[in-house]
Amino acid sequence: xxxxxxxxxxxxxxxxxxxxxxxxxxxxxxxxxxxxxxxxxxxxxxxxxxxxxxxxxxxxxxxxxxxxxxxxxxxxxxxxxxxxxxxxxxxxxxxxxxxxxxxxxxxxxxxxxxxxxxxxxxxxxxxxxxxxxxxxxxxxxxxxxxxxxxxxxxxxxxxxxxxxxxxxxxxxxxxxxxxxxxxxxxxxxxxxxxxxxxxxxxxxxxxxxxxxxxxxxxxxxxxxxxxxxxxxxxxxxxxxxxxxxxxxxxxxxxxxxxxxxxxxxxxxxxxxxxxxxxxxxxxxxxxxxxxxxxxxxxxxxxxxxxxxxxxxxxxxxxxxxxxxxxxxxxxx
Numbered sequence: 001x002x003x004x005x006x007x008x009x010x011x012x013x014x015x016x017x018x019x020x021x022x023x024x025x026x027x028x029x030x031x032x033x034x035x036x037x038x039x040x041x042x043x044x045x046x047x048x049x050x051x052x053x054x055x056x057x058x059x060x061x062x063x064x065x066x067x068x069x070x071x072x073x074x075x076x077x078x079x080x081x082x083x084x085x086x087x088x089x090x091x092x093x094x095x096x097x098x099x100x101x102x103x104x105x106x107x108x109x110x111x112x113x114x115x116x117x118x119x120x121x122x123x124x125x126x127x128x129x130x131x132x133x134x135x136x137x138x139x140x141x142x143x144x145x146x147x148x149x150x151x152x153x154x155x156x157x158x159x160x161x162x163x164x165x166x167x168x169x170x171x172x173x174x175x176x177x178x179x180x181x182x183x184x185x186x187x188x189x190x191x192x193x194x195x196x197x198x199x200x201x202x203x204x205x206x207x208x209x210x211x212x213x214x215x216x217x218x219x220x221x222x223x224x225x226x227x228x229x230x231x232x233x234x235x236x237x238x239x240x241x242x243x244x245x246x247x248x249x250x251x252x253x254x255x256x257x258x259x260x261x262x263x264x265x266x267x268x269x270x271x272x273x274x275x276x277x278x279x280x281x282x283x284x285x286x287x288x289x290x291x292x293x294x295x296x297x298x299x300x301x302x303x304x305x306x307x308x309x310x311x312x313x314x315x316x317x318x319x320x321x322x323x324x325x326x327x328x329x330x331x332x
Contacts, residue, residue: 044083049195050213169330239297
């Protein structure tokens with residue numbers, strides 16, 4: 001299928017939308033009054049990080065298509081369990097939504113079975129809206145200018161090289177341990193409350209390295225405050241084209257797929273979900289939003305509810321097995 005020059009064609013986007021959501025279109029007429037007031041979009045991270053960046057761009061575009069403000073509500077903490085829980089317990093009226101990454105949808109269910117929320121039961125997944133590569137970075141105060149130099153230093157000082165995470169058993173924690181396993185080294189994880197705090201810690205020298213989205217780290221890499229040592233994903237990023245992937249540097253086992261998904265509380269009416277899905281299709285097909293996201297190194301996509309759930313259900317056992325290998329134990 002030929003795509004438009006802007007990237008994702010409207011036809012491709014429509015093909016990616018859940019058939020169930022589009023089938024509900026005929027029922028939307030009974031719910032045409034929705035939305036009648038501002039929509040709260042909960043982000044389970046502090047302001048300023050990659051998830052917050054995506055949420056604000058998506059929220060602004062949705063607001064234009066739905067005719068109501070979309071208000072960002074940052075609720076960081078507990079490896080995204082706080083923000084996710086707010087949405088899972090919210091009234092199913094379409095006025096409280098969740099924009100989060102794989103930490104909320106697959107990492108937490110894999111590592112925190114007693115407390116986590118399963119999308120198939122406790123949320124109503126709507127769509128995966130964006131994908132973004134992660135980047136392994138070191139602070140400018142460290143002596144390492146390449147990945148082999150970091151690995152050599154970690155081998156010489158087992159457990160002494162520290163890296164920032166977004167919390168115990170978070171996605172960044174899992175990614176760091178995947179890297180350590182693949183490289184044959186031992187690192188010390190240090191937990192912070194979110195992406196922005198973790199990056200400040202790396203730049204300030206509290207810890208030596210971190211792993212975050214290309215959207216969050218690229219400005220600091222360009223300013224010289226951070227050094228990008230490797231892309232943790234399948235492909236290089238257009239924002240940091242000179243930075244090789246970990247796979248290119250001999251560590252394919254360290255790859256981690258980072259993405260962002262939109263979800264609603266369980267039992268949200270199908271007509272509301274259908275209206276929201278159609279607005280997402282229109283928003284993500286817009287050249288302006290695509291350009292905004294790609295300028296941040298974020299790839300817009302549109303994966304509907306059914307495929308969203310299939311991806312999550314495939315990732316949960318993989319991450320559970322990897323956590324077992326790495327010895328990660330969640331603090332429930």
